[in-house]
Amino acid sequence: MASITFPGRLAPLQSPVDRIRAADPLLMSAAIAYNFFFALVPLAIAAVAWLSSIGRSEEGVARLEEFLREALPSDVAGFVIELVQEAEGIVGDSQGLVIVISLLIALYAGSRGIYAVQKAIRQIERVHEERPWWKVRGLGIMFTLGAGVALIGGYIVVLFGGFIMQLLDRWGIGVGSVSGLSITVLALWLALVLYAIYRWGPPVPIRRPLVAAVVATVILGLMTWLAAYFVPSVGGKSNTLSALGAVGVVLIWLYAIGFVVITVPALTKPTEAVIRGTTE
Numbered sequence: 001m002a003s004i005t006f007p008g009r010l011a012p013l014q015s016p017v018d019r020i021r022a023a024d025p026l027l028m029s030a031a032i033a034y035n036f037f038f039a040l041v042p043l044a045i046a047a048v049a050w051l052s053s054i055g056r057s058e059e060g061v062a063r064l065e066e067f068l069r070e071a072l073p074s075d076v077a078g079f080v081i082e083l084v085q086e087a088e089g090i091v092g093d094s095q096g097l098v099i100v101i102s103l104l105i106a107l108y109a110g111s112r113g114i115y116a117v118q119k120a121i122r123q124i125e126r127v128h129e130e131r132p133w134w135k136v137r138g139l140g141i142m143f144t145l146g147a148g149v150a151l152i153g154g155y156i157v158v159l160f161g162g163f164i165m166q167l168l169d170r171w172g173i174g175v176g177s178v179s180g181l182s183i184t185v186l187a188l189w190l191a192l193v194l195y196a197i198y199r200w201g202p203p204v205p206i207r208r209p210l211v212a213a214v215v216a217t218v219i220l221g222l223m224t225w226l227a228a229y230f231v232p233s234v235g236g237k238s239n240t241l242s243a244l245g246a247v248g249v250v251l252i253w254l255y256a257i258g259f260v261v262i263t264v265p266a267l268t269k270p271t272e273a274v275i276r277g278t279t280e
Contacts, residue, residue, distance in 0.1 A: 046106070
């Protein structure tokens with residue numbers, strides 16, 4: 001692939017762009033997206049197993065059905081209710097075991113995604129990992145737990161944000177204040193998690209970890225908003241196409257997340273130098 005040469009004022013971008021290209025960020029982003037998406041499957045199983053306890057009570061099912069039919073389209077609500085009722089018969093008394101196993105698998109898949117982030121940043125920064133294995137993995141698990149909260153929040157916004165906003169508005173709840181507060185809290189949490197990853201994830205902290213975390217959070221927020229905008233419009237009236245379209249949007253969203261998270265740290269300081277008109 002031909003090299004990109006940055007002239008004059010843009011010269012500070014030359015080194016980081018070359019390092020990013022050499023680290024094959026597209027492949028690393030695909031690995032991150034795959035592991036994060038794979039973590040969603042056991043999380044969904046755990047959620048269904050937890051909801052299956054509602055299926056044991058006719059009153060619980062009625063309340064759940066009333067809530068879902070207000071929050072979701074009738075076809076989707078009916079599918080979820082039927083799934084919960086069937087899950088009760090399948091899970092039975094093993095509900096707790098299913099939840100624990102599903103969460104452990106989700107943690108494993110998520111930690112692999114975080115490890116891919118750490119590895120990509122190391123490759124871009126061209127530093128070698130010399131810390132003990134247990135320390136690297138321990139930090140990865142901590143980052144995974146923190147990122148999991150932000151990722152689940154993002155899943156909810158992408159897939160159900162529009163329905164939740166309509167539901168709150170229908171109930172007379174101040175949608176603006178509620179959504180604004182929740183988005184602010186989620187953004188602050190994501191920025192904190194990214195700062196921790198950029199500061200302690202690689203063996204040597206990247207430069208400007210807080211600035212990089214804030215910039216990445218803003219970009220990820222815009223991407224999440226775009227994904228949430230497109231999900232309700234994919235598939236039209238076809239349930240199959242809607243489901244496939246939603247999966248496609250989520251996969252693209254996760255792929256873009258991986259690319260942004262691993263490339264922003266290397267570009268933050270050089271971009272600052274370009275803006276200031278100075279050299280690094």
